[in-house]
Amino acid sequence: MSSNTIFLILLAAIIAIMMAFFQYYYKNKDRSRTDIILTFLRFLSVFSLLVLLINPKIKSNVIENVQPVLNVLVDNSTSIAYAKAEEKVTSFVSEIKGNKALNEKFDINFYAFSDILKEQDTFAFIILETNIVKPLQELQALHKEIVAPTILITDGNQTQGSNYAYYKAKYPIYPVVVGDTLQYDDLKITQVNVNSYANLNNNFPVEIFVNYDGSENVKQNFTVSQNGKVVFRKVLNFSSENSSQKVQFNLEANRIGIQNYTCTISPLNNEKNTVNNSKNFSLEVVNEQAKILVLSAVNHPDIGMISRSISSNKQHKVVVENNLNKNIQYKDYQLIILYQPNSKFKKIFEDIETVKANIFVVTGAATQWNFLNSAQPFFTKKYVSKIESYVSIFNEDYDEFINEDIQFADLTPLKGYFGEIKFKVPHKTILFQRISNFETKNPLLATFSLDDRRGAILLGSDIWKWRMQKHVEDNSFKQFDNFFNKLVQYLSSTRKYDRLEIEYAPFYYANQNVLIKAQYFDATYVFDNEGSLVLTATNKATKETTKIPFTLMGNHYEVLFKDLKPGDYSFSVQTEDKSSIKYGSFLILPFDIEQQLSTANTKDLKLLATSSGGDFTHIDKSEKLFNKLTNDNRYKIIQKSKEKIQSLIDWEWLLALTLLSLSLEWFIRKYYGKI
Incomplete structure (x- = not known):
């Protein structure tokens, strides 16, 4: 307790004595025993009330032992069940729970993972997909400030996400391998690359990768069939040196609609797992193709991104034009993308208005807003000469077409002039702007319509960074391209809605x-x-x-x-x-x-252990792992000193005492006629 608090308590006692003395002794010549009791009650009530106001506290240092956290991640996917390793995994988890040395040293948390991470210590092994990187990232985000090594119990086979072998972990990871670690001769189709769409009566390319695990020279038949009819056939040769084959060929799109195909590599005589010898793929054959024109007077990475993203959908054909003086037949295009318009676009806007074409305007630091405001009838923007960075916020209520949030809020901010846009025609917002930490209702990406025309505006440049960022996160452009092509498909459509x-x-x-x-x-x-x-x-x-x-x-x-x-x-x-x-x-x-992954992936698990500073262990060697963790000096119990502030009084009891003393004083004075 501080000296200041002690002084206040002494001062409160002096004030209480003085008030009691003044009430019952000052100029009171007829003193009695009753006055002594009343004086004490007055002192007690005043002193208690003042102490309540002072509320004295004491500070103390509390020493707390903080254990390092040990996360136990258990693969809850069906591959564990296919390997008939459910009992081994359950038993291993029970051993961790019962190990006294581990529990004394660590604060142990149990998690099940597959495509998502859940905190639990019982497992059903029924989830159909596995993502190893994602739960590791989530745990690292969860334990930013504390030591948290991880035991990873899995067969190492993942069906989603990027390769985990070189994941940069903050703390060591200890993979515990489950399943069959022996390598068998195996042929498998690992990947099929095909476009989502093809045009009727055109040939479309197919690219298929076939891998061989084995030491003998083998020759196997590869076929592609549709509705039981073989449409492509090739003999493939494999050896220990030539263990991978890329098969490229073209198929004819001769029927409109979704077409399903099955590719198959004939199994080896002694092959254990034949499920992965086949893969299905499909594409949609269409009888129309939208032509998209991209016009720009500046060179920017966004132009290449727009072209590549739109071209990923074979329903769209993209033409990029930098020569703005060229004579262009705008009526031949279903959508015209105008990138950062300036005064050079004057005749272009006039021609577009003549043919009433659909437009998509992308603005940025090079946009001349004075010109753009007067060049078209859809919107105006009051702007200031300041470049701002805009974070995007997805609008879940947008309903012009089915869309999904691709984690827009985590994407790189776009750059454009600061200001408020006002629409002269009906519009709906896909993405709102967030400036710093302030979420606005100003559109960053919006669509609008006028009569039979459709349009959109993106109020920021550097969207190429979005596509690259999604590729880094997902190891694929697919998620971003799906979003962008849905927008282009909507804008380029000239037909009325189906209800x-x-x-x-x-x-x-x-x-x-x-x-x-x-x-x-x-x-x-x-x-x-x-x-x-x-x-x-x-x-x-x-x-x-x-x-x-x-x-x-x-x-x-x-x-x-x-x-x-x-x-x-x-x-x-x-x-x-x-x-x-x-x-x-x-x-x-x-x-x-x-089910296509029959053996454990020990190679990548060992790399993960090495790169993170952990150790690779088989599930049958639990004691070896437990001893390593128990004896590892990197994981120590840390003592932390915390300052604890505690009140010396219980205000409820002290308030009750104050009320009681005041009540007794009043009752006694009333009884003896002193009121």
């Missing part, structure tokens, strides 16, 4: 969730969030039918089927009044991706 739109994948793996999305619009083509949609799915072979209603999910409806049996399904989506109906079909393949 009912659906979105789904052509095939799924067995036991994988089947997700089908839909949008329903009212008679004025405004998204109807009170619609009632029902999906009816029928197995074509068994004629078994399943009905399930759609659920509203923000700007769209969706249905999630679980545990559908493998087979060929047709389905219909219709409104309750049957005024609108759409049809589709999908395949459920009779195996899941986890």
Whole structure:
């Protein structure tokens, strides 16, 4: 307790004595024993009240022992069940729980992981996909300030995410390998590359990678078939030196619609796992192609990004033009992208208005807003000569087309002039602006419409960084390109809305969730969030039918089927009044991706252990791992000193004492007629 507090308590006692003395002794000639009691009660009530106001506290230092954290990550995917290692994993976890030395040294947390991370210590091994990098990243974010080594119990086979072998971990990782570590001769199709769309009567390219694990020279047949008919065949030669083959060929797109194919490499005589000898792929054959024109007077990486992203969809053909004086037939294009317009675009805007073309305006630091405000009839911007960085915030209520948040808030800020944009035509915002930590309702990306025309504006440059960042995170451009091409598809469409739109994948793996999305619009083509949609799915072979209603999910409806049996399904989506109906079909393949990986991936697990400073262990050698962790001097119990401030009084009791003393004083004075 500080000297200042002691002084205040003494001062409170003096004040209480003086007030009691003044009340009952000063100029009081008829003193009695009753006055002594009343004086004490007055002193007690005043002193208690003053002490309540002072609220004295004492400070003390508390020494606290902080254990290092030990995270135990358990692979909860079906690959553990296929390896018949469930009992071993469960037993290993029980050994950790029962190890006295480990529990005394570490604060142990148990997690199950597959495609997501969950804190739990019981495991079912039923999840169909594995992502090892993601849970490691989540744990590192969770334990930023404390020592937290990780035991990773897995077969090392992952079906999602980037390669974990060289993951830069903050603390050591100790992989514990599960499953068969022996290497068998094996042929497998590892990857199929094919475009999502092809044009009718054109040839489309297919690229397939086949890997061989073995030491003998082998010659095997590779085939691609559609509806049981072989459409491509080739003999492949493998050896220990030539263990990988890239097969490239073209197929003809001769029918409109979704086309499904199966590629197969014939199995070896002694091959243990033949599930991975086949892969399915599909694409949609269309009879139309939208032509997109990109016009720019400046050189910028965004131009190349826009071209490559749009070209990833074979429904779109991109033409990039830097010569703005060239005579262009704008009516031949379904969408014109105007990149950072300036006064050189004057005639271009006039010609565009003549043919009433759809436009997508991208602005940035090189945009001349004085010109742009007067060159088109859709929007104006009051701006200041200051370049601002805008972080994007996804608008979940946007309903012009089905869209998804690709973690826009985590993407690199875009750059553009500071100011507020005002639309002269109906518009809807896809992305809002956030400046520093302040979220605004100003659009960063918005679409607008006027009569039969559609348009969009992006109020920032450097979008090329978004595409590159998503590739770094996902090891693929697919997520960003899907978003960008949905926007381009919407803008380049010249047809009226169908009142009912659906979105789904052509095939799924067995036991994988089947997700089908839909949008329903009212008679004025405004998204109807009170619609009632029902999906009816029928197995074509068994004629078994399943009905399930759609659920509203923000700007769209969706249905999630679980545990559908493998087979060929047709389905219909219709409104309750049957005024609108759409049809589709999908395949459920009779195996899941986890089943294709028959042996443990010891190579990458060893690399992960080495790069993180941990150690690689087999699940049968638990004592070796436990001893290493127990004896490792990097993991020590840390003593932390905390200053603890504690009140010396219990204000409730002291307040009660004050009220009691005041009440007794009043009662005694009343009894003896001193009031």
